[in-house]
Amino acid sequence: MDEMLTLDNVSLSYQTIHGETEALRGVSFDVAKGEFVAIVGPSGCGKTTVLSVVAGLLKPTDGAVVLDGKRVDAPGGNVGYMLQKDTLFEWLTISKNVELGLKIQKKLTPESRAYAHSLLEKYGLAEFAEHLPGQLSGGMRQRAALIRTLAFRPKILLLDEPFSALDYQTRLSVAENVSGIIRDEGVTALLVTHDIGEACSLGNRVIVLSPRPATVRKIIDIPLPSGPEKRREHKRFGEITNGIWKELKN
Amino acid sequence: MKRKIMTPHEKYLKEVRRGKIIIKLWQFGLLAAMLGLWELLTAVGAIDAFFMSSPSRIVMTFIDLAAGGEFFYHIGVTLLECLIGFAVSMVVGSIIAVLLWLSVGARKVAEPYLVVLNALPKIALGPLIIIWVGSGMKAIVLMAVLICIVVTVISVLEGLCATAPDKLLLLRSMGANRFQLLRYAVLPSALPTFLSVTKINVGLAWVGTVMGEYLVSGAGLGYLIVYGGQVFKTDLVMTATVTLCVLAGGMYALTALAEKLLKRRNKKRGAGQVQ
Ligand SMILES: Nc1ncnc2c1ncn2[C@@H]1O[C@H](COP(=O)(O)OP(=O)(O)OP(=O)(O)O)[C@@H](O)[C@H]1O
Numbered sequence: 001m002d003e004m005l006t007l008d009n010v011s012l013s014y015q016t017i018h019g020e021t022e023a024l025r026g027v028s029f030d031v032a033k034g035e036f037v038a039i040v041g042p043s044g045c046g047k048t049t050v051l052s053v054v055a056g057l058l059k060p061t062d063g064a065v066v067l068d069g070k071r072v073d074a075p076g077g078n079v080g081y082m083l084q085k086d087t088l089f090e091w092l093t094i095s096k097n098v099e100l101g102l103k104i105q106k107k108l109t110p111e112s113r114a115y116a117h118s119l120l121e122k123y124g125l126a127e128f129a130e131h132l133p134g135q136l137s138g139g140m141r142q143r144a145a146l147i148r149t150l151a152f153r154p155k156i157l158l159l160d161e162p163f164s165a166l167d168y169q170t171r172l173s174v175a176e177n178v179s180g181i182i183r184d185e186g187v188t189a190l191l192v193t194h195d196i197g198e199a200c201s202l203g204n205r206v207i208v209l210s211p212r213p214a215t216v217r218k219i220i221d222i223p224l225p226s227g228p229e230k231r232r233e234h235k236r237f238g239e240i241t242n243g244i245w246k247e248l249k250n
Numbered sequence: 251m252k253r254k255i256m257t258p259h260e261k262y263l264k265e266v267r268r269g270k271i272i273i274k275l276w277q278f279g280l281l282a283a284m285l286g287l288w289e290l291l292t293a294v295g296a297i298d299a300f301f302m303s304s305p306s307r308i309v310m311t312f313i314d315l316a317a318g319g320e321f322f323y324h325i326g327v328t329l330l331e332c333l334i335g336f337a338v339s340m341v342v343g344s345i346i347a348v349l350l351w352l353s354v355g356a357r358k359v360a361e362p363y364l365v366v367l368n369a370l371p372k373i374a375l376g377p378l379i380i381i382w383v384g385s386g387m388k389a390i391v392l393m394a395v396l397i398c399i400v401v402t403v404i405s406v407l408e409g410l411c412a413t414a415p416d417k418l419l420l421l422r423s424m425g426a427n428r429f430q431l432l433r434y435a436v437l438p439s440a441l442p443t444f445l446s447v448t449k450i451n452v453g454l455a456w457v458g459t460v461m462g463e464y465l466v467s468g469a470g471l472g473y474l475i476v477y478g479g480q481v482f483k484t485d486l487v488m489t490a491t492v493t494l495c496v497l498a499g500g501m502y503a504l505t506a507l508a509e510k511l512l513k514r515r516n517k518k519r520g521a522g523q524v525q
């Protein structure tokens with residue numbers, strides 16, 4: 001299979017004056033091109049650490065991360081990182097926010113700008129392009145944040161509990177929305193969550209991590225049709241989430 | 251005749267407007283009452299106008315001084331010293347703060363120095379200042395700068411360091427370098443702090459200037475106050491003091507206005523509210 005991301009035996013320990021915290025121990029997995037992989041694990045187990053390592057923000061103590069055939073050891077502008085809070089810059093208009101990555105990477109050309117704006121257009125935010133983020137609803141902001149990460153065409157999208165700041169109703173519709181955009185654009189994505197239902201409704205595969213130090217406990221294929229809503233209504237959905245829940249528990 | 255029926259919101263707005271007017275009336279009323287009482291008590295001789303001066307004598311003194319033209323020279327000198335002191339501390343102080351932000355090492359090394367400099371009563375440096383730069387305008391400006399700059403460095407640096415870590419993380423994941431972090435996240439986040447430091451410095455620059463003039467000057471409002479005190483001309487002291495009040499207040503009002511305009515401009519860039 002055509003791999004986009006490979007983690008090979010990645011270990012990481014945080015060093016502080018008070019001592020050492022072992023966060024990851026020998027974590028290995030692959031993500032194929034165009035695949036959507038979800039990671040679940042108990043709180044504090046090292047999920048965010050996995051994403052930071054993939055983004056090159058942290059250097060593994062041991063092991064290697066390979067993104068699209070190249071070893072990652074510093075932020076290279078190849079990942080689109082989406083955080084729990086949308087972190088739109090409140091002093092920039094939506095369109096300026098969306099162009100931010102392009103500007104940072106000095107890739108802002110008429111073509112790239114047109115692409116960014118076509119995304120806004122396609123996903124219903126064109127009329128708000130000149131608005132400030134504070135004037136948009138939580139769901140719209142999350143969509144804008146997603147478009148911002150897509151605008152510079154990253155090789156992989158890293159999503160760190162991107163919906164957890166939203167209330168339950170909004171969360172379902174935004175998840176539906178966001179996963180639709182990711183599928184449409186054919187982006188490879190790695191999602192971190194502690195919500196098993198969310199993982200199963202979005203991922204092609206779900207990686208279950210152990211408590212800290214995180215090791216890969218199991219990798220589960222989700223053999224369901226795509227689309228969160230369709231999945232949640234599928235008769236096997238409960239059985240699969242239960243299986244993952246049991247895996248997390250023991 | 252039909253009275254126009256007000257909606258609850260219109261009623262609310264009317265109440266708010268009324269409240270504002272009442273506050274303004276009280277503010278002016280209080281001033282008028284104090285001035286009136288002062289005038290009255292000196293007029294009937296209950297207090298001695300020689301020591302206390304009086305509103306009418308202040309006005310007369312002002313007219314006399316203004317007619318001579320020399321008064322405006324003194325105002326000009328003080329204003330110039332204050333503006334230079336203010337501008338230099340804002341610019342140099344902010345640059346130092348940015349440099350300290352860029353280098354974590356330098357920031358840690360500088361910290362105890364900033365703390366001590368901040369705690370030090372700058373007036374204690376007066377004699378040294380005179381030895382170093384002489385007893386001219388330079389000394390006065392230096393005094394103003396010393397008083398403003400430490401606060402500027404400390405507060406602006408605090409504002410720069412308060413940038414949301416999430417925003418920095420996001421930019422770093424996009425591959426931003428330190429200067430891009432500064433330009434795209436840190437400086438814009440620190441803008442409100444910068445504006446409040448500006449307002450604080452408007453006040454401090456006046457403190458520094460007058461303090462400097464007490465120390466060395468041969469001209470300026472501070473000089474007039476000291477001179478008036480020495481020769482027991484209470485009217486002159488009071489007139490110069492009132493002029494200082496008006497100037498400092500005016501400069502503060504200008505700063506507040508500039509801030510308001512800046513905020514409005516920022517808001518305007520995102521048109522109408524979306525529901
Ligand atoms: N900068 C750091 N320095 C020291 N220890 C850290 C640091 N960042 C995280 N840790 C520790 O490493 C462990 C894993 O953290 P991480 O944030 O990756 O967990 P997580 O699974 O994302 O947690 P959560 O569910 O709360 O989001 C935690 O025990 C945390 O306390």
Ligand SMILES: [Mg+2]
Pocket residue numbers: 047048049160
């Ligand atoms: Mg986390």
